[in-house]
Amino acid sequence: MKSDSEKVSDAEARSWVLYFASGESAPEKEQAFAAWLAASPDHGAAFERARRLWDAIADADGVEDILTDQNNIKPFQPHRGMSRRLLLGGGLAASLVCTAGIGLLALQPAPPEAILLSTARGEIKTFTLSDGSEITLGGDSQVRGELTARARNLQLASGNAYFDIARDEGRPLTVDTGSVLVRVLGTRFDIKKRTGQVSVSVDSGHVRVMADAAARDLRAGDRIVSTAALRLGSVEPFDAEKELSWRSGRLSFVDAPLRDIVADLNQYSDRPVRLAPGAPADLRLTLSFSIQQIGQVLAGLDSAYPIDVRESDTEIVISEGL
Structure with a gap:
């Protein structure tokens, strides 16, 4: 049995059918x-x-009476000038297109809008979507997906991105990293994707983070890290000024392992940075520097920590120091 709202919709729809069939514009x-x-x-x-x-x-005889709502819910009254020839000739579809200029074309769902955003190594760029959302990509990053009338589905294929999402109650946005799914209606949050690890940091609003059967709700100031070993870690606070400073070209790390620092350096270094076998990948460091200072920072690490940094024309290799 139809609900009252469905009955109203059907009555209004029949009224519009008769209006367009009348030939008025x-x-x-x-x-x-x-x-x-x-x-x-x-x-x-x-x-x-x-x-x-x-x-x-x-x-059929009396078609106008058949389509006119019997419950008097916004009925359309046939115009005096309405002719049976117009009503019958060519069908409603032709009448809609020719006399109203919209007709069936207005009913067709808009085709999906393909999204493909990417940056080169060392590049930081902000993109604006058709719904007013903005996405800022870090170096060597890519976001792809599509926007439809009912959903906004994106994938963070590589790198990191800051999402400033326009709120749309009827069109939630999801970001799939391959191991973690993030769902929002409209808010600001950051995702970093590294080998074997994804972190989600919420700058404003509410975000749901899902991995396998687990789910966590995060709010402004919350951060969560997902790894292969621990699908969703615990929700923890984070320093937004440091965590999100990459958008202005500054990399900040607080008690971060060398492997994570190297992963981020590779988004901005003009040459690949590689950890040699046996390098102290778990060495924890606190650093803050501009992406233009990568060379100086690596030289400083070589002199201040038990690591050895060697450069060639094609790469930078970090190994265990003497």
């Missing part, structure tokens, strides 16, 4: 029709049902 009515369609996804389905009904019974 008024800009304000066309705008009202477009607004009615946009008001609910149920309206398009109701109109399509009414259109099919018209096609099936257009040559």
